[in-house]
Amino acid sequence: MICSGLNVHTGKNVTVEFGQTIERVTSLPLDDAGETCLSAGFIDLQVNGFAGVDYNSPQVSVEEIGRSIAAIFSTGVTRFFPTVITGAPDEMVASLRNLSQARNRLEHGEAIEGFHVEGPHIMPDDGPRGAHPVQWVRKPDIAEYRRWQDATGGMIRLVTLSPHWEEAPHYIETVVRDGVTVSIGHTGASASQIADAVAAGATMCTHIGNGAHQMLKRHPNYLWDQLADDRLTASFIADGIHLGAAFLKVALRAKGVNRSLLVTDASAPAGAVPGRYRLGEQDVDLNEDGRVVLAGQDRLAGSALKMHHGIEVLMLMGEISLRDAVSMATITPARVGNIRGRFNGLSTGACGDVIKFRLNSELQRIEIIEVYFSGRRVF
DSSP states (O other): EEEEEEEETTEEEEEESSSSSSEEEEOOOGGGGGGGGEEEEEEEEEEETTEEEEOTTOOOOHHHHHHHHHHHTTTTEEEEEEEEEEHHHHHHHHHHHHHHHHHSSSTTGGGBBEEEEEEEOOOTTTTTTTTSOOOOOOOOOOOHHHHHHHHHOOOEEEEEEEETTTTHHHHHHHHHHTTEHHHHHHHOOOOHHHHHHHTTTOESSSSSTSOOOOOOOOOOOOOOOOOOOTOEHHHEEEESSSOOOHHHHHHHHOOOOOEEEEOOBOOTTTOOOTTTEEEEEEEEEETSSOOOOESSSBBBBOOOOHHHHHHHHHHHHHHHHHHHHHTTTTHHHHHHOOTTSSSSSSSSSBBEEEEEEEETTTTEEEEEEEEETTTTTOO
16 A cells, blocks of 8 residues: 655654554655655544444444444544443443454454553542442452453553552553553542552553542642643543633643543444444433533533544644644553554554545645555555
């Protein structure tokens, strides 16, 4: 395959020749660039579902998961972590096993780069718990973690927990030794508990600014503690709903682009029409205004965000460049999620995940034109 355009990672006009991996990147005169941009495929470390498909349901078919992956490709995402949230122990294992089997059977199943388990070891309080069902919140349990790994053939790559649990530091140390990234999230932990979690090996914050109390002390509080620690990379849901512009700008400045990444936290309604859907054992509604909420409530339950629209929001609300926004959707999540072959953008030897898109500079809008996954055109 050959694609030409402006490499957003470097600002140079290039031709990229690639198959399963990128074979050659050749510079061209800048005045030939036109409006076409090239980027490495986007990476999303938190996807609860898409196109009406709920990844938290063990009953969802392989064909439906395949259909959702095709829809995800259309947003420029070529690698992602299906995310299973807090639920009954057997249901969580069954959902992970079902997703793992789909990965092994589908033509493009390897777009599932690993799995993210968000919960159940979170804070049970209203606010920090978010939309997770309170009856299934429980303390960290290494034996349960082992069951997740057994169900997925060792492909659990990211675990979100609250470090307020007494068992958290030992749990984090154990999981990190397996090469799993541990993220702090859905928490109201104290400064010392957060510090202990980082010392044990936690390196990420899950959708910082969300899954939090409605009211916080000015200082100290767990948002400042996480933003101030340079050892933690933060993920953000940049959909114009989950975070206000002021918090997004300040948080990005605190972390810097190299310690910030974009996630969609997409749930089943993403890429679908407004209406009622499922998230695990709960009903959720996609409203006309784009908000995904627990049915009959105003509590957010994931998002309907598409990754390329998240990049638009980062530029508009976060006031960062296209290059930095794309880095938050490619290079940083590759590093945090340890996705090999994806650490350096469009470079020789990298995975043949290439997207071509058009940017309307005036409106800051992105139109996905073509998407290639391991050298195969998938959109």
